[in-house]
Amino acid sequence: MQVSITVNGEQRTDEVEPRLLLAHYLREVRGLRATNIGCDSTSCGACTVIVDGLSVKSCTVLAAQADGSQVTTLEGLAGPDGELHPVQAAFRAEHGLQCGFCTPGMVMAAIGVLADNPDPTDREVREGLEGNLCRCTGYHNIVRAVLTAAQAGPAAGQVPQAQEVEA
């Protein structure tokens, strides 16, 4: 079947099998490898991307279900001049990563958290990231990074493409 999906602002039409998962579509068809596949069972959140303004786990979404959608991956966050998205900058400033495997999913999920709640408490950040696991257990710095990103204002809860993250 054909799917037409806009990823990081670039629309393309591809011939795919109906059973192709969005995570595999992004990595293998579009060549965007920032999106990691960790547990492959909707638990760890490493594959989190933004679809039509909502954070989702792309290992549990078919490319077919995303037909006609706007998708943002980690690669779509930085500006054309390489300027980091506020959440990326905060993860760097607060050292919100150890091995880095969970980081792309954490960053995308964090944007979703801040879109929903621009000024969260420590607890609200932890609850908002309940679907993302860090096997290094580096949660303290991750939470600190999200709280720091919130100080950047509304841009921390938005993606650069022509869409607004609403949750």
Place this chain on the structure above:
Amino acid sequence: MIPTAFDYVKAHSVDEALAALAEHGEDAKLLGGGHSLLPIMKLRLAIPTVLIDIAAIPELSYIRVEGDEVTIGSATRLYQLERDEVVRTEVPLLSHVAGRVGDPQVRHRATLGGTIAHSDPASDVPTGLLALGGTVVVQGPGGRRDIPVTACWTGFFETDIAADEMVVEVRVPRTGSAGWGYEKFTRRENDWAIVAAAAVDGRVALANMAGTVVRAAATEEALARGASIAEAAALADQGTSPSSDMHADADYRRHLARLLTRRALETAAASS
């Protein structure tokens, strides 16, 4: 993990979905958010040859107040139930249980109809609905049919919904400011319930204490007789048949059912 191959049909209306169901019969599965179906397909525990995607049918996504009830389209996503001001005000227990499912990413995809049709006995939303009462509306070739929530879930992953029918709507009584409680015991925040108890208006429903979500009938009868919360909650596991697994054995589940029922009833009493 990759599911076995299947054909994908996107339905744009209930009529289209029902026509596809009639054409493909038992080989077809309806796809809502896919957050129960796709995982079991990846494990090859389900191998449908046709998926009929009903999540984007516009006529199935709405939340309305109608008389004494709130009516909700089956394609409504759980995060919408969680946040919708009408649901939060008129049926706060339903908003709460929707918000206890999985994590934000899961709730962004999962649908009300999907969680009902999947009939997992550990599921939050069916537990809340069973305590609230109300009606699941299904539609098939013969038209629409009402299923009381008390008759909807018939067994482990089994429902009263026929193979050629689909869930189109849920009607829930408005409980407004009536007190309610929901207690869910899990190992990790985003897990399925090991046991959960929902209480509202003198009714109590339990998750994971049998092959389906069940009402704590002995507790409800005791409350109706005027028993204290402690006395009534001590009967919560009567008539249930919990299983044993790596998370809890049956006796521990019975203990949890009694304890969580007491807490849910106390919360309900304190908030009414």
